[in-house]
Amino acid sequence: MSRKNVTHYIAESTADEQEEKQTHFFSLNNVEYEIKLTPSGYKKLLEALDIFMLKGRRVDFTP
Numbered sequence: 566m567s568r569k570n571v572t573h574y575i576a577e578s579t580a581d582e583q584e585e586k587q588t589h590f591f592s593l594n595n596v597e598y599e600i601k602l603t604p605s606g607y608k609k610l611l612e613a614l615d616i617f618m619l620k621g622r623r624v625d626f627t628p
Contacts, residue, residue, distance in 0.1 A: 584604065584605070587601065587604075
């Protein structure tokens with residue numbers, strides 16, 4: 566199986582741009598994504614994906 570890594574650099578739109586951003590990773594359709602988010606942005610991402618994560622199952626990748 567092949568894997569494709571894609572890095573997107575985007576600006577997160579939040580009210581407080583002074584918040585510290587951390588890098589987070591996620592994968593969809595064998596494409597890995599990297600995104601820098603504030604804690605509130607990461608919470609929004611988790612809330613948006615929550616229903617799908619509850620219905621899916623975790624798969625651990627080994628390089």
